[in-house]
Amino acid sequence: MHQTEDAFTRSNNNLQDAVRRAEHLRLINEVSCTITSILSLDELLRAVVTSIQRAFGYYYVGLSLVEGNNLVIKASAGKYSPYIHPEEITLPIGHGSCIGHCAGENRPILAPDVRLDQRYRWYKELMESKSLIAVPLRFKGEVIGVLSAESDEVAAFDEADLLLLESLGNHVAIAVVNAQTYRQAKRHAAEVTALLEMAQDLNSHLELGQLLRRLTERAISLTRAEAGIVFLIEGEQLIGRDLWASGDWQVVDWHLRLDDGRVESVFESDSPLVLSLGDCLSMLPIWQDAVARSALLVSIRNRSGSPVGLIYLCATDPDRPFLPEDASLVTALANQAAIALENARLYALEREKVEKLRELERLKSNFLSSVSHDLRTPLTSLKMCSEALLQLSLGEEMSMHRQLIQNINRNVERMAALVSDILDMSSLQSGSLRLNYERMELNEVLKDMQETIRPLTEEKGQTLRFSLTQHPCTVMADRRRLEQVLMNLLSNAHRYTPQGGIIEVGLTEQDDHALISVSDNGPGIPPDEQERIFEQFYRLSQGGRERAQSKGLGLSIARSLVELHGGRIWVQSPLPSSENGTAFLFTLPKEVPNALPHR
């Protein structure tokens, strides 16, 4: 009977075990199904603890992951509160807590009565805890975390529960690694995109100061640092000028020696350096608004690998020191920055050259302008005296005198014209020359010019032909400046056309502009010099046109004046169906470009 009872009891126990195992298997399956479908790490961790807690009715379930040398409690669930710990708690591995021991020893822990267990770490939220089991989460043999459960009863767990938790732990470990891999892949993809975007952004800043600020901002936003500065190597030291700290830019002038131990170690090892409290403070002499807890130093290297600068970031939050990911992100940024810095340096060099050339140009222009101004007074005396002399030497016997005085007069006129041209050029270059627009009829303007130039052409036996339009051709222009352009072109034509040559002036009307041409049958202008003749002081290198008294300013002024009117000037040479001859053509808009009525 007793045997039968025993057998029955055994059989009953076996049945209960089988039922319990079946129930455990069902629950493991349920938890596995839940967690394997989640890819978000945070969501997964929460789901693991809540589903285990719900399925097994434990007093407390906690999940911590290895981060560096510590365990960080990432998620927890309990009977009274879904999440006991509002913030992540960091525990050392190997000591200080049961789960620390579990991770450190890489084996499960069963504590039937935590009140008697020295390893147990008490939390005020878990004062009812009586017993604990903890299993390491392993991936490829490495501990990646700990899964633990606690009960408010003494000796609530046995070996079977430990096996159950281990089995659950294996599933959880795989799910966590999957989620971490997914997160890393996603983060990596985001990083690649961000870095590409940053490279584009950095390369769009050619001004060095702007680029350095942008680089600092980018490094800070990548790492959530509170302060940052970028140093560049200048001579024997590193110099940083713009510091971002306390939410604003501060202009500083920080110098770091290249032989400073920390700088040397970053430059020599080519790997980022993370510094802690004491180190950073000594390097941050001015940033006193907050206490820097950790600093990150990353070198910037040029294409040949030599260091050119240093990104220096500081964090104040003691719980959020710089991590290896921060260092690798900033290193990637530094690699991008090196190219942009190189561009900015080249740009600055070029700009400096251009500035120097501009300055030289300005000095030249100022010098010419001031000399020309100074020449005007003595020229006035010369001109007045020679003209007065001319008036006084009217008698026949004075013909030799008159000839000499006329020669003086002509040359005074030439000097006066040169002075006037130089001053015009100077005011055209400085943009101070303003046009006095008025409406005018071009046929009339050209007829007036014909009368002015005729005595000169007749003297040289040249034929002067004007082909004008049948209808009035009206434009808005500055009459005096237009006549100056025409006079320049006509006197060139007169000067370069041989005795008995032909000079033709044409006017045609086109949609919104008039086209004026001045052509001659003198020697042509070589094609390779046709654009250069409009440059200041340019004179033709060979051919018939160089011998005359040209100063190389007339065409340059003519072009500037035509362009100031909104027109275009160009040259054709030789003339079509001819071996020589030159035509200058220019357009004049009928209306003032962007006309603004004014009084």
Next chain:
Amino acid sequence: MRFLIVEDDPDAAEAIEISIGLGWPEAKIQIAETGAGALAAMAIEKPDLILLDINLPDKDGFEVCRCIRSFSDVPIIVISARDTEIDKVKGLELGGDDYITKPFGHMELLARIKAVLRRVEKVESPVEDVVFQSDNLTIDFNRRQVWNNNQAVELTPTEYNLLYYLVRNAGRTLSHQALLMHVWGEEYRYELEYIKVYIRRLRNKLELDPHHPRHIVTEWGVGYRFEAA
């Protein structure tokens, strides 16, 4: 005729003196080398015309011009090596009757002096409608007097001549050239700065709101027109 030449360059002053001497052999010519000298000479001699260089060693010629204008209507020809529109307008606005840019010649100088004297001496005589009345403006052509809102307005001879020509052609747009040739003379036909400065002066003296003129109207790019109310 009495001339005062204000020029610090002795050679230029001498050349101007000779040139004027050839044009007006009886002229009494005085030379001042500084702005202070010019003002002192103004007090002692009563010149009929001043040639005033802008670049003086002691003070800006523009300042001297403004100072002389505060107590005298004597015609002033500003002489300057600066030829920008801004300088010209400044010279004219501060009371210069003419602005001549260096280098100039003997003939040009004589022509300019004659033109200025002609303008000062010539005052348009009425043809008809001896008193003209329009809105706030009354002009008595016979007495050559102008009132704005019953307040007598002082006009220089050139201002008066310009107003006279505009009013005689009321309702018609007169081109810049027509105005310049008629009021200043043939050689001034392209001196647009002159007309701009004098139109502004007339508006300031005659219009109720010079920035929104009702009488002297701009025909942009063409010229000006007098509109009777």
